[in-house]
Amino acid sequence: MTIDHDTLEILISRRLDDEITPIEDQLLEETLAADPAAMTLFEQLGRLHRAGRRGMEQQLRQGQPAQTIVRAALRSRSGASTLATLRSWCCSRFTTGLAAGVLITVTLQMALSRQPVDTTEPFASTGVETHAAPQTLPVTRVNGNSRVQRNIDWYRFTDEEGNLWVVEGLREDKVRPAVYDEDL
Amino acid sequence: MELTLDKKFDERELALVCAARTGDREAIEQLLLHNWDWLKALVIGIVRRTAEVDDVLQEICIRVINKIDQLREPHSYRAWLACLARREAIKWCRQRTRQGQDVPPADRHHPAEQQDGAKEAELSDEYEQVLRAAQALPDKYREVLFLQHSRNLSYNHIAAILDVPLTTVQIRLVRARRMILDRMTEKRVPQRT
Numbered sequence: 001m002t003i004d005h006d007t008l009e010i011l012i013s014r015r016l017d018d019e020i021t022p023i024e025d026q027l028l029e030e031t032l033a034a035d036p037a038a039m040t041l042f043e044q045l046g047r048l049h050r051a052g053r054r055g056m057e058q059q060l061r062q063g064q065p066a067q068t069i070v071r072a073a074l075r076s077r078s079g080a081s082t083l084a085t086l087r088s089w090c091c092s093r094f095t096t097g098l099a100a101g102v103l104i105t106v107t108l109q110m111a112l113s114r115q116p117v118d119t120t121e122p123f124a125s126t127g128v129e130t131h132a133a134p135q136t137l138p139v140t141r142v143n144g145n146s147r148v149q150r151n152i153d154w155y156r157f158t159d160e161e162g163n164l165w166v167v168e169g170l171r172e173d174k175v176r177p178a179v180y181d182e183d184l
Numbered sequence: 185m186e187l188t189l190d191k192k193f194d195e196r197e198l199a200l201v202c203a204a205r206t207g208d209r210e211a212i213e214q215l216l217l218h219n220w221d222w223l224k225a226l227v228i229g230i231v232r233r234t235a236e237v238d239d240v241l242q243e244i245c246i247r248v249i250n251k252i253d254q255l256r257e258p259h260s261y262r263a264w265l266a267c268l269a270r271r272e273a274i275k276w277c278r279q280r281t282r283q284g285q286d287v288p289p290a291d292r293h294h295p296a297e298q299q300d301g302a303k304e305a306e307l308s309d310e311y312e313q314v315l316r317a318a319q320a321l322p323d324k325y326r327e328v329l330f331l332q333h334s335r336n337l338s339y340n341h342i343a344a345i346l347d348v349p350l351t352t353v354q355i356r357l358v359r360a361r362r363m364i365l366d367r368m369t370e371k372r373v374p375q376r377t
Contacts (some may be wrong), residue, residue: 009361009362010354010356013354013358014354014360015359017332017339017357018291019338019339045361045365047310048314048364048365049361049366051310051311051313051314052311052314052315052329052333053316053333053362054311055311055312055314055315055333056315056330056333056334059225059228059234059315060221060224060225060313060334061229062234062237063234063237064238066220066224067213067217069238069241069242069245070216070217070220071213072242072245073242073246073249074209074212074213074245074249129256139312
């Protein structure tokens with residue numbers, strides 16, 4: 001039984017790679033025995049195969065041992081992982097802190113905005129002393145038909161230069177200084 | 185019998201893959217060591233400088249460690265590993281080319297061989313020639329040949345690694361051998377004349 005050249009090369013290749021079946025092996029043996037050219041090809045390919053394998057073995061032996069490289073990679077990964085965890089932890093701490101800060105600020109802002117304003121405070125901070133207690137006037141209607149009612153306080157004091165001041169205080173969480181009037 | 189051993193080996197590796205996906209360092213190490221030879225052969229086929237193969241392999245290891253949890257199908261881990269290794273090696277080569285450090289594959293040198301006898305030197309010369317001829321092959325042929333030479337991998341394993349049919353592996357090996365033989369025969373003729 002004769003086989004074509006392509007089949008011969010496939011069989012030789014399978015033999016070299018230990019993938020040949022017993023039937024294929026028998027067929028190859030018969031062909032090699034009958035055809036000197038096939039035998040020459042078989043020997044050439046076999047020689048190349050062995051040389052290639054030996055060459056590759058040498059290449060694989062070169063360099064650092066596999067274990068050294070793998071462990072170095074695992075170590076570097078471990079370091080990177082620790083760093084990443086730390087960075088993530090710091091980031092989350094910062095975010096939490098920031099959120100808490102904003103929450104506290106908003107809460108305080110809301111709480112303080114509801115408290116009545118101490119009208120004497122601004123003057124005290126500027127070093128100006130008040131000399132008179134606030135005079136609370138009766139409830140005043142702003143508009144005749146409006147239901148809005150506002151309490152107005154009047155403060156009278158003399159500053160260091162002897163000027164007399166009157167401060168009108170509206171209980172609207174705002175402080176408005178009264179217009180200076182020499183007659184006062 | 186061999187098939188049974190092969191199956192047992194695969195099952196063991198599969199267990200390692202599953203453990204590695206959960207971050208088991210020991211499993212990752214074992215998995216890489218089991219597949220080391222063919223991985224290295226694959227890299228050698230792409231990175232043509234022996235001195236740099238270890239660096240590329242370390243990069244590959246780091247990449248594997250970082251990405252193993254993203255492996256969707258544990259059964260196809262060899263193809264995944266090969267794909268990752270190939271990509272990393274090509275990236276390395278491109279970086280080298282950009283930096284103007286590309287060197288032809290003639291850089292292979294085995295100091296130990298020089299100390300051996302004349303016969304060994306002759307054989308060594310033949311390894312060199314075969315390896316150079318193999319390096320000159322188109323990628324798909326070189327890859328399959330290097331894998332076959334790396335650790336007696338079966339056609340099944342090579343097919344799994346390259347994610348191609350078994351017959352493709354067989355045909356590529358035949359053609360690769362034919363091309364190397366042609367190349368080496370061409371070289372010998374001018375030397376004699």
